[in-house]
Amino acid sequence: MALENGNQSDRIKKFVAALNIAISNCRLYSKDHALIEESGKKTLSILSELLSEPVEMMVIDDDLIINKMPLRSVGLQSDNLVRRLTRKSISRVDFMAGITPGEFNQFISTMSQADSGSCAFPHIITGHVDVSTGRLKAECAYTDEDLNSFKAEQIERLKVIYKNIAPFKQLKMNELEDIVTRFVATLSREISVLKLLSPIKSYSNYTYVHSINVAILSIFQAESLGLSGKLLHDIGLAALLHDVGKLFISKDILEKHGPLDEQEFAAMTNHPAYGAAYLARIEGIARIVPIVAFEHHQKYNGTGYPKQKMSEKKQHLGSQLVAISDVFDALRSWRPYRKSLAPDEVLALMKKGAGADFNPPLVDNFITSFQKASEKER
Ligand SMILES: [Fe+2]
Ligand SMILES: [Fe+2]
DSSP states (O other): OHHHHHHHHHHHHHHHHHHHHHHHHHHHSOTTOHHHHHHHHHHHHHHHHHTTSOEEEEEETTEEEETTEEOGGGTHHHHHHHHHHHHTTOOEEEEOTTOOHHHHHHHHHHHHSSSSOOOOOSSEEEEEEOTTTOOEEEOOOOOHHHHHHHHHHHHHHHHHHHHTOOTTSOOOHHHHHHHHHHHHHHHHTTOOHHHHOOOOOOTTTHHHHHHHHHHHHHHHHHHHTTOOHHHHHHHHHHHHTTTGGGGGSOHHHHTOSSOOOHHHHHHHTTHHHHHHHHHHTSTTOOTHHHHHHHHTTBOTTSOBSSOOOTTSOOOOHHHHHHHHHHHHHHHHSOBTTBOOOOHHHHHHHHHHTBTTTBOHHHHHHHHHHHHHHHHHHO
């Protein structure tokens, strides 16, 4: 037992030292420098060995305490970390199992910035200890302005990734995973789903903004159903990529300023199959991602496209959630040939589609959760 405790305390000391180096590298070198990736990877691998249980890091009276163990003996390393945390008004960080490299690198990058903003991630929560309860209170560093630039940044990132898509080129999965991770984290900080949605302002931006909105709405629905962890993340990723097949459809059809004629519509209906075929070739991708791309225009009653045989099994849960988000975002968005609808009008229309277009309990859950979020906003 003594030996085990000894090993554990050595690992904690190693973790503090590695974390300091990783943060310093992030301050010193440009974002793409190999040292940043290398030190982040090393620190995360030490941390992962400690994560059979959550790791709690606290600053109390200028002392660093990890899992109730004071780290005075680490000297300079722990002093540096305490200074960094204090500068950002953070007195506690909880690390939980399941941290992804993207999430960890983002945490290190946030810690390396001099401003006082902190950030919460799905498996890393930063904040201060509430003295009255002893519990961790997560900080919410977002102003409306922060949130708008955060959204614009994610839309821009997706645009760059999509612009590089070609039939036999690999997708930048790490970047896409990171976009999803950030939205999951932002929603978990009680930021209203309404504030996260972006308006669609132009035809050329439609696919990116719509894909981001559908991802947010799908994560929101999945969370409200109690889903978490990898499944929640995979649903977000599938939603983000649901319309990727549109990139293989002619721009004249995609950006047409008016309703599509019969032939154009027929061409457009190929996008689910194109998207699924493209995504299915990506190595290591979660199975749900191509499935959702294929099924998101199918309906609960077996109609929609691509056509399904009645004997085939019903839509995947992920596809049912994405179909709800997809229709909601499409109806609330402005088009030159019809006015945009207010959220309440859209919800009323969607309620009518329960049983035919959508799975009734899922659409009910969406409507109730959305209305609750809107009431909080008022
Ligand atoms: Fe679609
Ligand atoms: Fe869509």
